[in-house]
Amino acid sequence: MPGVLELLPLDQVAFERMLDTIKVEFERFGFLPVATPTMELKDVLLTKTGGETERQVYLAQSSGAHDQGHEPDLALRFDLTVPLARYVAEHEHQLAFPFRRYQIQPVFRGESPQHGRYREFYQCDIDVVGRDRLSIKHDAEVPAVIAAVFERLGFGAFTIRINNRKVLKGLLDHLGVANPDRQGAILREVDKLEKRGPAAVGKSIAGLGMESAAVERLLDIVESGPVKGEAIGMRLDKLDIDHPLLHQGLSELRQVFDLMKAQGVEDSRYALDLSIARGLDYYTGTVYETLFDDHPDLGSICSGGRYDDLASLYTSARLPGVGISIGLTRLFAQLMEIGVIKTAANPVTVLVTLLDDVGLANNLGLATALRAAGVNTEAVLEMGKLGAQLKYADRSGIRLALICGEDERARGTVVVRDLASKSQDEVASAEVVGAVQRLLASR
């Protein structure tokens, strides 16, 4: 089916290793897992008014209900944020706040399939949700977690670009655009700067009715590029425009960057970038995008931000939060394509070959002993030519083959063959497990 990523088993192993690494790191920072149903009531998921997402949602109903002419009443989740909102509202009284959850599940969008667009893809989210209030300090915690995750994944240098929408909105207000809808429209254009360039974006913004001098001033400020380390403070100080919202945004940014340092995140891993706007009006303060330093063409691999109220549609409690999301499927596919992620080594490391049916019971004993010692072992059950069995092991990427025919059994030995080096050793049956473990540890 187009628009989905289906993997061969050893690529699937690589994908799951990536998931596991991320999970471990999230829990390291005190986040706990949540999983929500694939389908939710349509009316719960589709609460926004119109927009592209709305047309891309998959609707579902049982074939029985469809045959009876009913309208679909279910929809597949298209992100992990709306389900989180419903989850927190529903379980509010059983959760401890600030609520720290991670969620790694596929989401579904009716995209027209094209290169790099998936209809089903894994998202991997962390959010910290407060009740009534949530300290700005969590806005520094979330990117620190992401930095730790990408350090651990080892996909190469990356930069988390950080901005604050209050700065942008204060600036727009200062430049004469006070209407929130017009501000939103302009910020959606600013968000396209990297893709379309300043000339085209400036034209679009002018088309939204902003004066050309103001457009120039806006672009001049946001187009200054990402700055790191000591330069961040200087850049913030330079924005000495007297506007309360802008000042609040600057103060929040200062706190976030101070705490990034205090958490020991390397200077090179994060930057201030005043051009980061995030298209969604949903975000109200800090916003993030993450790029690989050596592969900026992959676009943002991890984005998110601060929101004022997660679940106003489902509960009267005010639940401010901050979160970030990795689009795992696209990331995995892209990194496979450029060779940064490789097909995994086979987790099954030993094949016990079978030379004669009489030897099967003996072989199964060897396999049981290896498995008990934690060695993933396949036992051949159907006799065939040894050459074919070794070829199967080699083709499958199984590292070691055990060979035990009539002669070896008579001598109480087993031949342990390394398929890569094609070297082999005959060892006493009782010492097979140790010999295998030594060989597996040696590479």
Add this chain to the structure above:
Amino acid sequence: MPGVLELLPLDQVAFERMLDTIKVEFERFGFLPVATPTMELKDVLLTKTGGETERQVYLAQSSGAHDQGHEPDLALRFDLTVPLARYVAEHEHQLAFPFRRYQIQPVFRGESPQHGRYREFYQCDIDVVGRDRLSIKHDAEVPAVIAAVFERLGFGAFTIRINNRKVLKGLLDHLGVANPDRQGAILREVDKLEKRGPAAVGKSIAGLGMESAAVERLLDIVESGPVKGEAIGMRLDKLDIDHPLLHQGLSELRQVFDLMKAQGVEDSRYALDLSIARGLDYYTGTVYETLFDDHPDLGSICSGGRYDDLASLYTSARLPGVGISIGLTRLFAQLMEIGVIKTAANPVTVLVTLLDDVGLANNLGLATALRAAGVNTEAVLEMGKLGAQLKYADRSGIRLALICGEDERARGTVVVRDLASKSQDEVASAEVVGAVQRLLASR
């Protein structure tokens, strides 16, 4: 939403631990993971002719396509076998045979929600698929894996009941029912023996046109109950009816039971049960059901069998296989309900409390050191009363709290508090990681 199992975070941890245990054990036996898309083309999934499953399938389409009046062209997988068939057919030339895959993913059925019936539930399947042929020996391998899985899960004593449909079909033929459709109908009734009892089942079978003496003979044979250990061979020998298919079934059963022994599976973990029929005509030889010895009321927790041809609808290659499936979601919910599975301990084991904002940088250093040592640690970022922070830790099930105020900082120490025992110790800052690790290891 009714018909789904949504868990609080620490129950989700317990669920994922169960998944992980199963994964590890499957790989121990040489199986590799496969994951298929949630949605497939409707025409690929709905290949059977009618039946209950067909009405329960969830159909899906994007809201855009729905608004244009199109018919749904997608469906959500309702099991993992049909997707496996499509997968093997599609990737046939990139796979090594016998192909050993496991797959742990949710499946979807439009059940009317009632106690214990789920619309979305995890299945957890292993299959061994051969090309052209597959040795009967794999029919013993699959239950051996399942036995290892349930030993490892530690949910208590269980019995894998094994039968062979060739025995049942040979017996029916011998008793005068030669038509395969009638045989199938009768076996579906036999399958209900445990639920409905022999009297009701006998009546239903007689209603299908079988002579009453034959019905009596059939029930007499299959109703003999499960037998274990040495008794299995005697029971098989007693079935001395001269019929080629029945004889083939008996011979296959003998091989399976011999190999169960050779693999070291404990006698008590498996049984011959001539009443196991499995409703699906799909199975052609060995069939399995698994029951907890102490909770037979939970029904079969793991079922499967041998099939002649996996993917005849998608490829001309003949792909015989044998597989088994655990219905994880129902199993988990039932075992939680009767207290066999419990809410997990919080994987986050340390809370670094915050007494004054000045201490935050110091605290973050402690948290970073603990995380680097592999200790899952949450750092409080927002100052509040110590009592409230300790209560949060206690309520969340976090085991240890670190307390480091002005006095401790002056002394270069940290207080490590055990929330369960309410005991605490003041240790030098440099020794915090070691002290925490010792405390965590001590329980």
